[in-house]
Amino acid sequence: MDIKDWFPEFQVSAETDTELQSYFFQLPEVRQVTDSRSWLVLGRKGMGKTAIYEHLKVSPPQTLNGFETICVNFRDYPWPAHQLYKDSLAGELSAYQKSWRYLFFVKAISKLLEIKEHGGEKLNKEMKWAKGYIEKIYGNPDPSLTEVIFSKIARVDKVKGPGFDIDDLSFDVGEISFDDVANDKALQSKLRSNAFTLLGYFESIYKANCGDIKILIALDQLDENWLQGEIEEYSKVLINLVNTCRTISLDPELSGKLKVVPFLRTDIYHSLRFNDKNKLLQDSAIVISWDTESLDDMFFERVKKYAPNDINIDGNKKSGNLFEFTFARQGTPAIKYITRRSFFRPRDVIVYFNKIRECHEKSRSGLYSSSELYEADREASASVYNEIIDEWSNQFPEIESLLSVLQTIKVETFSYHDFTVKHAAEFPDVPESRKRTHMEFLFDNSIVGQKKQGRWEYVCSTPNLKMNMEQEFRTHHALKYRLHLIESRPNQAV
Structure with missing residues (x-):
């Protein structure tokens, strides 16, 4: 049986998901x-x-x-x-x-x-x-x-x-x-x-x-x-x-x-x-806070609800039961690959799985493939971008212009100087204090992050992360494809 025959697309909004209570993970x-x-x-x-x-x-x-x-x-x-x-x-x-x-x-x-x-x-x-x-x-x-x-x-x-x-x-x-x-x-x-x-x-x-x-x-x-x-x-x-x-x-x-x-x-x-x-x-x-494990538990409740009786579900693999492979690139489990491309929110994870389902084509295994996981990355990126606009359009109307600044930088990794140069084109004649406020906003909301102990981290995954203007910044990978960004240098850790 192919996975599309038994595992559905999910409503993203809690108000419209009529099945929510039957697989609601007890936080x-x-x-x-x-x-x-x-x-x-x-x-x-x-x-x-x-x-x-x-x-x-x-x-x-x-x-x-x-x-x-x-x-x-x-x-x-x-x-x-x-x-x-x-x-x-x-x-x-x-x-x-x-x-x-x-x-x-x-x-x-x-x-x-x-x-x-x-x-x-x-x-x-x-x-x-x-x-x-x-x-x-x-x-x-x-x-x-x-x-x-x-x-x-x-x-x-x-x-x-x-x-x-x-x-x-x-x-x-x-x-x-x-x-x-x-x-x-x-x-x-x-x-x-x-x-x-x-x-x-x-x-x-x-x-x-x-x-x-x-x-x-x-x-x-x-x-x-x-x-x-x-x-x-x-x-x-x-x-x-x-x-x-x-x-x-x-x-x-x-x-x-x-x-x-x-x-x-x-x-x-x-x-x-x-x-x-x-x-x-x-x-x-x-x-409310989530990590990869709790998000995996949340989604596994949905897997258990919809899995037919004749399909063997491994409780240790959790959402990994949906994939024909154990590890994606760099030895990363699928759920970790997904959460690293999210803001550690249930909504992001649900959307990503929906996008994988859209990309899926029937195969011998009947499960999602690694190529479908990677292909969904592009569509999920557009969804995250739209969510950010929706989230901030009222309280922070400059958000779309700020994302344009990141897009015009063109590369994922950049310095504060790179940011100020492109910022001046989008926001002419603003004082330095406003530029810093904009960068702090992007950082506090995990739209950009910085390295900690050799790995790129964001406030959504590392709440006590502190911003350092002297260090390089990196636009969150969830936005990479929507903003058409490229790596600033080869072999950069994902």
């Missing part, structure tokens, strides 16, 4: 999310943040240390509308904290109501009041992000607490649109006043009624849908988010009962400026 980071005190998940784009998020979304509480989950995707989140909830009397580092807290407790108490009612528990007076308010204000017992943000809260005359008959809740006459609120300071003040009053009631009711119920709120794709020119303000929003999650994690009344876990890109987190950022990174962050 230690998954257990850290639910079993440790850590509450912030960091990783570069393509590292598997969304895969972990999807795992949390579909897994039952008994596999998640008892946590019921609320998974909130910010892909289509109306960031500009969030600014209407900004507390203008607070400082920058707290201006959005109430609005985040408001969002979290609306979602948390909605989930708490669902759990209690599903368990047949009779609701007390406070919980009945909360249920009535949620259904009437948001129009849904489990309101979405946009239903919370664009609710009727600005039309409520006055929020009245438990004991008030919800049927007597009155609204201002007429509909109020987003534009109406955005252009009317009085309406904005009313919106915030009502929302934050409601927050106070919801939070106290949640704390009094959650009992032994544990809820985890996971937040994914917080870097999506950002508008160029608004990044500085969005950064403030994220700083407030991180500080709000930290405050909730430190609240003794919520300890072990409510956990809010944002999934953030590592680079975005490092770009934020607030006190105790590094301390928080050490104490509360889960940084």
